[in-house]
Amino acid sequence: MAMMTYLDAARAALAEEMRRDPTVWAVGEDLGRGGVFSQYRGLVEEFGPERISDAPISEAAILGAAVGAAMMGTRPVVEMRFSDFALCAVDELVNQAAKARYMFGGQTRVPLVVREPMGMWRSSAAQHSQSLEAWYAHIPGLVVVCPSTPADNKALLKAAIRSDDPVVYLEHKHLWPLEGEVPDGDHVLPFGQAAIVTPGSDLTIVSWSAQVHVCADAVATLARQGVKAELIDLRTLWPWDKETVLASAARTGRLLIVHEAVQAGGFGAEIAATAAEHITARIRRLGAPRAPIGYAPPLEDAVRVQAPAIVAAALGLVNGRQLG
Amino acid sequence: MAMMTYLDAARAALAEEMRRDPTVWAVGEDLGRGGVFSQYRGLVEEFGPERISDAPISEAAILGAAVGAAMMGTRPVVEMRFSDFALCAVDELVNQAAKARYMFGGQTRVPLVVREPMGMWRSSAAQHSQSLEAWYAHIPGLVVVCPSTPADNKALLKAAIRSDDPVVYLEHKHLWPLEGEVPDGDHVLPFGQAAIVTPGSDLTIVSWSAQVHVCADAVATLARQGVKAELIDLRTLWPWDKETVLASAARTGRLLIVHEAVQAGGFGAEIAATAAEHITARIRRLGAPRAPIGYAPPLEDAVRVQAPAIVAAALGLVNGRQLG
């Protein structure tokens, strides 16, 4: 076990995979100087500029080239810098990477990882703050990963690099400096396995990415009020761990889903809908209002899901209050 | 009242709006020869090539130029040909069109309509068949319209053109030849007003676009079996008519949501989740499995939601069967 930041955990994962497998390479803008968040720091020195490759500001080419390179037997890790810029390469991801294996009848695989730093990050405003994980979960062919801890960011990035499926790998910008214990050695997590962060019996809270930590605060507050919430970190949105979530919610009878993304059409809807179809439980979601993200701190905060709102929603569920 | 196809209804709407308002213009590939589905037939003759403008194969420029032209006081109607190709212009739609009004603090409006013919259409395969309406519903700033009848395609396209919001206007390719009564005169529908296609008391079926007609078949079958289903055509997904849907489902106690799009993360999830949060009802969704759309007819059919499946799901709800 070592203490490591979320950022360094991913860096270690990439370095280890690049040592293990010579077909792994990374490409993106500014990687030669460590990448925009330093998440590639030191790697060009070890692996050279061919395997830690700079790129022009050509998101469509970065992703599109990765599709071709993946079909030709390499394992590209592509850096999109901000998940918002990945919107410049949606055809390449959705029409090409996600569908190639299927359209060509299984003649090929597209083993690429698209790293897309996501989420709100100190006054970055509407074009640098989005959380669009729900989009990717809706697209057949894609795997969607949203790690919340340093340990998971290491083990899941390794899994993503080893996967033969195209993986949208959403690191949260706010978590880069987060420290945590990371197991030594070659730990790889399977996709679709949620983590039970805190066990509990009164209600189930499901979340992912940075919001897990906000939920953990809320769970602590709830505990002080005698409410035992079970907190589940989904870790991967596709596949998602339906079994763990439904079993927990069936047991507690109350399900609260919390995410940073816009609530309308967010992935919380999929979880809520699945639960409503399969189990008997009181269900509620908390996500952002359907508004772009503002620049001024009070405007940004107004669309954040914060711990008090989570506590209030949890208490509402526990006390059996129905929404209007 | 006149009988008119879905295609001609939209053509009439555009022509009438262009006559009424000289700032309305349309731009897209091949429009001068009537557009790929003939939905612009005859318009260049009346309005000339400046207002019914050809475009290079430059989806990003088509949409991006529309953003600039909309901010400068014109009302562009842009044609994306197949909704799948709109994926070449996502930055322009999501980062620019949808956010400009907000980011600039209300200094501007972006009154554009993006026409995106959607859905399955005889062996068009994975890159020409998608239904991605859920994506747009998730994006603040966008209005999302999915007309199912000729009358609605006229009245809603007019509303879209008059709207000061950017509107994603999803016509279903399969519906182009569908005939129906279209009221004479200047009928404009408000966004967010669902249509009750068939009233009923035993369960509520909510759908939109081409799938409404499949549901209507199922409703007729159910009626023959003594089950009175209320069929609601949502017509617009954002805003969506929560009141009508929830009131109906609360009354019938059973809610079935049916759409052509992939079920996982589809807009049906939002409706189901909202219902689960607000009312007491048995809820079920029917959408496509999470797989790309195949070319061979049996493969395409395998991912279609067809009337027998709707009937079975409805009966399951009515008979109180719980999903596994």
Next chain:
Amino acid sequence: MPIPNLDLSRLRDQHRMMWRIRALEEAALRGLDEKIVLGAIHPSIGQEAVAVGVVGNLRRDDILLSTHRGHGHTLAKGANPDAMLCELFGRIGGNCGGKGGSMHIADFSVGMLGANGVVGANIVIAAGAAHAIKLKREDRVVCCIFGDGAINRGPFLEGLNWAQVFGLPVLFVCEDNGFAATTRTATMTAGGGPSVRARAMGLMAEEVDGNDILAVDSMARRLVAEIRAGGGPRFLHAHTYRLTGHTGADPATYRPAAEVAAARALEPIARTAAVLAEAGLSADDLAADRAAAEQEMLTAFLAARAAPFPDPAVAFTDVQDAGAPSLEHV
């Protein structure tokens, strides 16, 4: 006057291959007529010299990426026409198991990495395929064919810049048939056109009469050799004409008959036949090439028409390893 140094047997093979492409596409169009094919077919009738002249210079382990109008390229790369027609008819035995159809035809066993339904998308994918080849220090070459309409899409710029910046082994071929669907491409294209744009991004670029098989062949041979020798990407702009409509369903009424007739007089197969005749090949031999091609494709057509459809359960395979769909939906 016979052409000096003519490689007669190579030209004869090219003649045969052009007829095979034409016959394959006539079979596809018959499939459309008979409503066996329900989706779109984009024929390359009249453009066969580009496919044969360019792709004939690739090794089997070289890589090809094509467009929605890709039957000719695919056949020239060595794909089996039986499998291609099965794919076009959505049958078992198709290269893609019936999942792809005409616009996604692919045969990875011969290095054909796919047609593409999105104009211009293959350009960046091709750059990436070449990138992998460079990383692996192989001497393979990637060939990427696209239409004149594709040069107005962003990936054209991004892909060419990428290939040149990284010095990648890729031949970009703009197969210019004058039209982008119903639009004359020239009306929507500013500046000096494909090769001028390519040169602006540093690529060496050539233009060629794409209906002259000898010219295409020798130009492509030189460019592929330069690329394989490590010279980086090259660009070829081949002028041709689409004798049919954009799709099998397009009557192409937007073009004057005289224009089409003039173009027909320049179509590549007859021109090739004339060169072969000049060089001494008999009319019977020439006719035999055509007849053999038509017979081959008729047989393939009949077999494909008789082939069974895939099982619906096939719709759920080849999606992904993690989180693949289950059959509970069917």
Next chain:
Amino acid sequence: MPIPNLDLSRLRDQHRMMWRIRALEEAALRGLDEKIVLGAIHPSIGQEAVAVGVVGNLRRDDILLSTHRGHGHTLAKGANPDAMLCELFGRIGGNCGGKGGSMHIADFSVGMLGANGVVGANIVIAAGAAHAIKLKREDRVVCCIFGDGAINRGPFLEGLNWAQVFGLPVLFVCEDNGFAATTRTATMTAGGGPSVRARAMGLMAEEVDGNDILAVDSMARRLVAEIRAGGGPRFLHAHTYRLTGHTGADPATYRPAAEVAAARALEPIARTAAVLAEAGLSADDLAADRAAAEQEMLTAFLAARAAPFPDPAVAFTDVQDAGAPSLEHV
């Protein structure tokens, strides 16, 4: 030797405006230091002659689109610095009400239609703004400024082609500071660069020393006049240098100190001052221009720092007419 025909009062105004831009950005950076600004600031220090020389040739009703590095362009277009600093500090009184910040600064009242956080996105938007002007038969001109990194994005090709095909009144300005974030743009750009690419798409293109205010001014004046006369789009490639890091937080250790020192010796304000001095302006007058600018921006800084934050409810306005968010969420 004094320059003949020098319009001294124009140059003096330009000198003042360059100092105002520099002082505005120093105030923004002070905001960053004091943690008043929490997001990114991309200074254009050292690039002021491009902003002043180009934008100074626009009428108030002409249109400007800019980038993430857009403070200078915005101020030169006539925006109020008080409102700009309020915006940068996320306060009431900001041009965008605190919703946009530095990367989305805009002032529609002076025709400044926005900075943009997405590199290259403004190019197609500018083409569309010009398209509307043409449709409305107005004589306004659109000016679109972007960096050297933007020429590797697809919208560069699509937007330039669009403007040329439709003959639109737009001046594209590539403000080339040698870097795209931490990357030397030349290492990732193939071919002859911005103006060569523009010419390949049929645009008349010029290059200019972007740190020479007189050269930029006269070139931009000519190009704007040609565009306004109906000549269609024009392209200007202006060479300059970014004296700071990419953002206020970037120490830019990837550049040798000698390179930066050499560039600093060529920075535009001192060069302008030298010309003015040569023409007879006193050191006191020159210093007064700077002092006035610094005083103006200090006052603006203090006022912005003291301005109140917007109410959280403002987060839910200006979204859309139909289906706007309600406050039930807060």
